[in-house]
């Protein structure tokens with residue numbers, strides 16, 4: 111991956127790209143050095159405790175106001191969740207349509223899942239909570255038509271509200287937007 115990035119950067123004429131190989135749970139970077147952290151389809155490879163450590167690392171290396179953009183699988187095997195059910199049914203249907211190779215893949219995946227060696231996807235609600243717990247603010251998650259989702263979040267420039275304070279602030283902002291909307295609808299109905 112590092113070599114691939116080096117070649118791509120060089121062929122694009124970028125001379126100031128340095129590649130460092132490290133685990134997402136322990137970044138060899140000083141605090142507050144990064145403007146942007148991007149992760150694409152990596153964190154589902156980590157168990158949930160390590161996902162949280164990776165988010166804390168991302169938060170640590172970001173400067174105040176720096177941003178995290180993350181694309182990854184966003185579903186769980188929870189049959190109670192409508193999106194989770196739809197995503198899993200879609201995947202099973204896709205494998206079933208491939209016939210025997212699909213069935214073989216399904217059995218392999220089930221084996222890896224049962225032995226704990228497989229992927230560890232989490233749904234959007236889990237990510238939202240984990241991002242807040244890791245100290246991010248401005249968390250926004252969009253789930254896509256397939257199993258994926260995109261999360262954006264910001265390292266707070268407010269001196270670091272706790273996740274509880276940040277959640278309370280988000281609720282207060284949402285309530286205020288509702289009130290303002292209600293008030294402007296009332297005023298326009300009254301012709302004010």
Ligand SMILES: C[S@@+](CC[C@H](N)C(=O)[O-])C[C@H]1O[C@@H](n2cnc3c(N)ncnc32)[C@H](O)[C@@H]1O
Pocket residue numbers: 111132133134135150151152153155156
């Ligand atoms: C599905 S691939 C995605 C690769 C690439 N980001 C892309 O979009 O094509 C998952 C990648 O996560 C990497 N990975 C797994 N555990 C990791 C960890 N703890 N820290 C950093 N990368 C990890 C794997 O080496 C693999 O390259």
